[in-house]
Amino acid sequence: MAITLTVNGAAREVDAPPDMPLLWVLRDLLGLTGTKYGCGVAQCRACTVHVDGEAVQSCQLPVSAAAGKSVTTIEGLGAPKLHVLQEAWLAEDVAQCGWCQPGQLMSAAALLARNSAPTDDDIDLAMSGNICRCGTYNRIRRAIKRAAGVPDAGGTP
Amino acid sequence: MNRRTFLQVGVSGAGGLLIAFTVGCKDKDAPAPAPAPTPGTGDAPAPARPAGADLNAWIRIDPDDTVTMLVPEAEMGQGIHTGVAMILAEELDADWATVRAEHAPADGAKYGRQSTGGSTSTRGNWDALRAAGATARAMLIAAAAQQWSVPAAELTTEPGAVVHAASKRRARYGELAAAAAKLPPPAPDTITPRAPGTYRLIGKPTKRLDQRPKITGAATYGLDVRLPGMLFAVVARPPVVGGKLVKFDGTAARAIPGVKDVLQIPTGVAVVATSTWAALKGREALSVTWDDGAHAALTSEQISKTLRDLAPGGVTVKQQGDAPDAVKRARTKLAAAYEVPYLAHVTMEPLNATCDVEDGRCTLWVGTQTPSGCQKTAAEILAIPPEQVTVHSTFLGGGFGRRSQTDYVAEAVHVARSMKGPVQLVWTREDDTRGGFYRPAALSLCEGALDADGWPTAWVQRIAAPSILERFGPLEGGVDATAVEGVENLPYALPHLLVTYARPDLPISTWFWRSVGSSQNAWSTECFLDELARAGGKDPLEVRRRLLKDKPRHLAVLEAAAARAGWGAPLPEGRARGLAVHESFGSVVAEVAVVSIDAGAPRVHRVTCAIDCGTAVNPAQIEAQMESGILYGLSAALHGAIHLDGGKVRESNFHDYPVVRMREAPRIDTVIVASTDPPGGVGEPSTPPVAPAVCNALLALTGKPVRALPIRLG
Numbered sequence: 006m007a008i009t010l011t012v013n014g015a016a017r018e019v020d021a022p023p024d025m026p027l028l029w030v031l032r033d034l035l036g037l038t039g040t041k042y043g044c045g046v047a048q049c050r051a052c053t054v055h056v057d058g059e060a061v062q063s064c065q066l067p068v069s070a071a072a073g074k075s076v077t078t079i080e081g082l083g084a085p086k087l088h089v090l091q092e093a094w095l096a097e098d099v100a101q102c103g104w105c106q107p108g109q110l111m112s113a114a115a116l117l118a119r120n121s122a123p124t125d126d127d128i129d130l131a132m133s134g135n136i137c138r139c140g141t142y143n144r145i146r147r148a149i150k151r152a153a154g155v156p157d158a159g160g161t162p
Numbered sequence: 163m164n165r166r167t168f169l170q171v172g173v174s175g176a177g178g179l180l181i182a183f184t185v186g187c188k189d190k191d192a193p194a195p196a197p198a199p200t201p202g203t204g205d206a207p208a209p210a211r212p213a214g215a216d217l218n219a220w221i222r223i224d225p226d227d228t229v230t231m232l233v234p235e236a237e238m239g240q241g242i243h244t245g246v247a248m249i250l251a252e253e254l255d256a257d258w259a260t261v262r263a264e265h266a267p268a269d270g271a272k273y274g275r276q277s278t279g280g281s282t283s284t285r286g287n288w289d290a291l292r293a294a295g296a297t298a299r300a301m302l303i304a305a306a307a308q309q310w311s312v313p314a315a316e317l318t319t320e321p322g323a324v325v326h327a328a329s330k331r332r333a334r335y336g337e338l339a340a341a342a343a344k345l346p347p348p349a350p351d352t353i354t355p356r357a358p359g360t361y362r363l364i365g366k367p368t369k370r371l372d373q374r375p376k377i378t379g380a381a382t383y384g385l386d387v388r389l390p391g392m393l394f395a396v397v398a399r400p401p402v403v404g405g406k407l408v409k410f411d412g413t414a415a416r417a418i419p420g421v422k423d424v425l426q427i428p429t430g431v432a433v434v435a436t437s438t439w440a441a442l443k444g445r446e447a448l449s450v451t452w453d454d455g456a457h458a459a460l461t462s463e464q465i466s467k468t469l470r471d472l473a474p475g476g477v478t479v480k481q482q483g484d485a486p487d488a489v490k491r492a493r494t495k496l497a498a499a500y501e502v503p504y505l506a507h508v509t510m511e512p513l514n515a516t517c518d519v520e521d522g523r524c525t526l527w528v529g530t531q532t533p534s535g536c537q538k539t540a541a542e543i544l545a546i547p548p549e550q551v552t553v554h555s556t557f558l559g560g561g562f563g564r565r566s567q568t569d570y571v572a573e574a575v576h577v578a579r580s581m582k583g584p585v586q587l588v589w590t591r592e593d594d595t596r597g598g599f600y601r602p603a604a605l606s607l608c609e610g611a612l613d614a615d616g617w618p619t620a621w622v623q624r625i626a627a628p629s630i631l632e633r634f635g636p637l638e639g640g641v642d643a644t645a646v647e648g649v650e651n652l653p654y655a656l657p658h659l660l661v662t663y664a665r666p667d668l669p670i671s672t673w674f675w676r677s678v679g680s681s682q683n684a685w686s687t688e689c690f691l692d693e694l695a696r697a698g699g700k701d702p703l704e705v706r707r708r709l710l711k712d713k714p715r716h717l718a719v720l721e722a723a724a725a726r727a728g729w730g731a732p733l734p735e736g737r738a739r740g741l742a743v744h745e746s747f748g749s750v751v752a753e754v755a756v757v758s759i760d761a762g763a764p765r766v767h768r769v770t771c772a773i774d775c776g777t778a779v780n781p782a783q784i785e786a787q788m789e790s791g792i793l794y795g796l797s798a799a800l801h802g803a804i805h806l807d808g809g810k811v812r813e814s815n816f817h818d819y820p821v822v823r824m825r826e827a828p829r830i831d832t833v834i835v836a837s838t839d840p841p842g843g844v845g846e847p848s849t850p851p852v853a854p855a856v857c858n859a860l861l862a863l864t865g866k867p868v869r870a871l872p873i874r875l876g
Contacts, residue, residue: 021437022419022420022439022440025437025439026439029437029438029439032386032438033394033436033437033438033439034437036388037379038379038382038383038385038386038388039378039379039380040379041385041510041511041559042385042438042512043510043511043512043591044591044815044816045590045591045592045815046591046815046816046817048815048816048817049510049591049816051510078379079377079378079379080378080379080380083377083378087378091377091378094373094377095369095373095374095377098369098370098373098782098786099373099377100239100370100372100373100376100377101239101240101241101786101790102238102239102509102510102511102557102558102559102560102561103239103372103376103377103381103557103559104383104509104510104511104559104560105510106376106377107377107379110377128824129824129825130825132824133823133824133825134823135823135824136510136816136821136823137510138508138509138510138560138562138794138797138821139239139510139560139790139793139794140789140790140791140792140793140794140822140827141786141789141790142793142822142823142824142827143789143827143829143830144786144789145824146824159829160767160768160828160829161734161767161768161829162728162733162734162737162756162767162768
């Protein structure tokens with residue numbers, strides 16, 4: 006069935022079964038492959054996008070639930086110019102394999118939007134849903150603080 | 163074939179590069195290969211540039227001065243594209259701002275065997291890469307010498323240009339490349355790589371070349387390949403190890419909108435559809451009858467019992483003195499059994515491959531550690547020459563050894579040969595977790611003896627572990643070299659040492675997993691040493707200093723890590739430090755972990771790491787790899803276990819195969835020990851020491867040893 010939604014500021018109409026998760030609509034029907042598949046069961050958050058400004062696991066959201074809503078993906082986060090978090094990611098040279106990083110960035114962007122000066126505990130809480138197998142967590146933490154202008158004390162002994 | 167032979171194949175493949183380099187230059191009149199396509203619709207198309215000149219198999223220089231390093235090694239996160247480009251650029255004297263890197267296509271004539279693993283990419287290609295960079299620089303100089311009619315000896319380079327000081331002439335590499343590519347390469351004995359003291363790029367912390375596309379969503383991984391008319395496929399496989407398909411009914415699956423075909427392939431039943439989602443729905447709708455085969459009752463408990471039954475009767479791997487006798491006679495002795503489970507690799511990007519078979523040709527788009535293996539696999543299935551198989555390597559969303567297998571590529575070829583147009587074969591996370599290649603389970607029965615002063619004098623380690631290498635052919639002397647690595651070459655000066663190995667016959671497919679046998683052997687040896695130190699009333703650092711007095715590299719990293727971590731200094735209440743040191747892949751790493759116990763589980767606050775990896779090509783990426791390897795090893799130490807129940811893998815996804823998350827991740831400090839030796843490996847060596855460092859901290863904290871992984875505090 007035809008479903009209309011706004012993706013990165015542009016109206017898109019897709020012909021998809023209503024239960025198809027937004028993840029596969031973005032990746033397979035719209036060709037927006039920046040949003041990643043990692044688990045399919047909301048365990049890794051590689052698929053995180055923003056729907057009406059909220060961080061959402063797109064592998065769990067039927068596309069019918071996104072109808073008429075505004076979806077932002079990693080391709081839209083840094084357009085036309087890089088998001089302050091992406092600049093911080095560059096400065097901390099965060100990504101290794103990089104597969105999880107779009108989801109990490111979308112989660113971090115949602116965190117900064119509601120908390121401009123996150124503490125270590127805030128970051129643990131907001132970011133522990135996102136899995137990284139390359140172990141970039143320390144750099145992600147530093148990059149979020151860099152973007153927020155919060156000094157990083159470097160942990161405890 | 164043992165692990166060393168396996169690695170040497172890779173190294174000799176690299177050695178073949180120099181020969182291939184000459185061959186490549188014979189093709190100087192051939193048009194430059196087209197740039198690798200960048201499929202994926204989320205990315206803006208790259209602006210067209212004039213064709214560049216290939217100075218050799220690795221280096222292409224465009225008229226606009228862009229230097230493209232064609233890297234035959236897989237970029238799976240370890241930063242190898244940046245590292246290889248730095249080595250080439252150092253000797254080429256390239257302007258780093260103009261350097262980019264891309265995956266070279268699979269091309270045995272140019273690159274020999276292309277397979278990335280064993281932390282060999284830098285150490286195995288160090289000499290060849292420096293020679294290639296220096297040779298290309300000499301060709302650019304020769305081209306300028308011809309143009310200016312001056313002796314080449316009067317010319318030198320500055321980053322990105324050849325200069326003639328006497329006449330103040332200067333030509334950019336982009337201006338010279340086309341002419342240089344037509345010249346014969348100079349004789350290898352006329353090429354001298356730079357001396358270590360003169361490096362401009364090597365040793366300088368350098369940011370990754372692939373960072374930006376990876377944080378904007380523009381980078382193309384295997385699963386991101388999008389081609390016109392492409393279909394998606396998933397496969398239903400036997401749930402029981404060694405099971406087989408009896409029959410299937412695809413009627414209900416074919417009724418799912420978007421499903422195009424249901425077909426049998428050697429590993430199961432494939433459902434092909436217009437989207438991944440439709441393929442998954444189709445697979446759910448399949449009706450399949452499996453023959454569970456001979457292993458339908460297999461459990462982890464049985465596997466554990468098999469290891470325990472076999473371990474005492476292994477073949478001798480290493481013998482010095484008479485360790486069993488020394489243990490028997492000792493007043494103070496200790497026995498301990500250390501056991502680890504099977505582990506899955508769990509790359510963040512699930513396995514996938516995209517394949518198009520048409521008119522006797524096969525094209526693959528795949529994130530792989532082995533382009534050569536993909537080529538061979540596809541050629542064998544299709545009964546065509548390997549040259550008829552084109553492999554476009556994409557970025558890998560993690561490899562960790564898993565992507566040096568080609569099972570998932572074979573499935574893509576089998577499906578694509580039956581379909582018109584390209585097919586992307588997708589493994590779900592569940593398929594991946596249950597997908598049949600695992601780090602072997604292993605058991606070590608250790609016995610040790612102390613002298614009257616409490617210093618260790620004798621060590622017996624009897625290992626039982628399924629073999630990885632037996633799939634390559636008969637084991638030399640009945641020993642799988644990977645199963646005993648790190649024990650066979652135990653670094654400690656002990657008068658008595660006995661190491662044995664027993665190979666169980668188990669149906670679980672095993673494979674290289676980041677750091678391979680060292681992943682379990684560093685844990686058993688370093689934990690047992692701490693147990694011996696404790697039995698003798700010795701400090702863990704002190705006992706290692708004494709037993710490593712003839713091992714300067716071990717001592718250096720040990721002292722560096724201990725000093726940086728403040729070994730012996732007070733810690734907050736409830737925390738303790740643990741230490742471990744291990745040599746693997748040509749590097750030596752020591753780690754100190756600070757651990758407490760929080761709600762009955764270990765909490766790792768900080769890991770201090772020191773590495774001697776010889777020449778540090780890119781200190782920034784070495785630090786990143788230390789962090790990466792430590793957290794990979796910590797995931798296994800705290801959580802990792804694949805269990806068998808009724809012949810089926812119990813775990814399926816991140817909820818029951820957990821990995822370390824942000825809140826569990828310790829802070830990590832890295833010290834790189836200065837060295838001008840040739841480079842050692844970096845991608846794997848930080849993984850082995852973390853589990854024993856954590857367990858040794860728990861021993862210090864609780865007085866109780868940890869003898870099974872993952873850690874479960876009783």
